[in-house]
Amino acid sequence: MWKMEIPEAAIIRLSVYSRCLKDLNEKGIMDIASSDIAEMVGVKSSQIRKDLSYFGKFGTRGSGYNVLDLYTQTLKILSLCCGWSVALVGCGNLGSALSCYGGYKERGFHITSIFDNDPKKIGTMICGIEVMHIDRLEEVVKKNRTQIGIISVPDAAAQIIADALIRSGVRGILSFASVILNVPAKVEIRYVDLIGYLEILTFGMQNKNWKRPYQK
């Protein structure tokens, strides 16, 4: 669909711009310059223009962007128009925090089911959603036509859960486990490795001359 190579970082930033535009729209602001968005999100305005250029032509030179129009376009690019059903697997401390996180819903991500294997948790409610036994995962995820799964189970169980999610029709996985999961090419996967991020910090802090490959 998009002809140019699009760096992943540009898509994450597009998501940040989109959330900023949502706020602006809710405040009743109709037009905005890229320099104002830049100041709000903390990047250079040339970066914003470059990022947007991957996806088409937006705004008018000199008069900036129409907020509602650009916001709607960003939702379309990020495929956020119609809402997404999300299954959360594993509700320890982190899983519980994730299931109660209000920010998802605002962007169209609806946690429609939560699974765990701890008998004490099954049947309890977490922020309005009943925790179900993992044995019901395939049945429920198929029934809800859920396409995104969030994995926050111990490392040793992560691959089994990923396999079950994919068998049930999930095409996107966000994993908080610290093992690399084997998934077919048709499945998008991203990792949130909290320890890994901290160790990137410590490596960078102790190696200030670290040569990093050129990144677009």
Add this chain to the structure above:
Amino acid sequence: MWKMEIPEAAIIRLSVYSRCLKDLNEKGIMDIASSDIAEMVGVKSSQIRKDLSYFGKFGTRGSGYNVLDLYTQTLKILSLCCGWSVALVGCGNLGSALSCYGGYKERGFHITSIFDNDPKKIGTMICGIEVMHIDRLEEVVKKNRTQIGIISVPDAAAQIIADALIRSGVRGILSFASVILNVPAKVEIRYVDLIGYLEILTFGMQNKNWKRPYQK
């Protein structure tokens, strides 16, 4: 210190290998082939050898690696030998989950202080650590010689908190806010943008022909 360009992804994987080697060492396993580590963490063994080659020569051709030796080397490379003091700012659902996360301590990250500005939380204990008012951040972070800060406050407060952490001597920041923070070059910063990750998934799921730039 390291002469070659080292991709960030190689450092995250080194962190994953290091945690795997820790488990192996605790199980009393003394030697291991890269193919066995590969199977445990879910990457190809050629990838492991390539990743390790950025940091020196390890192991013996044919007989693999000494587990304890390689584990110790990975800790050294990642600067994890001596422990790190971490300050956590913002203890909503996510912050509380992060402060109770056992995985940090195992890798030498010790959450030594927790801050919030909600009067109801000040003085309460979260997993053994007392929540202090944000007004005390600079005093306590300086006193503890804390070098790493985790920011899990609302977006609007994130820059103010980052500034206060840096003034107090913090050199590494992990931010869960979805704004890009302005920090001096001497400070390492990484973002954990949960909504951004989900939106990368939805973009990728709807654009299976997405051309991604070459990544080492």
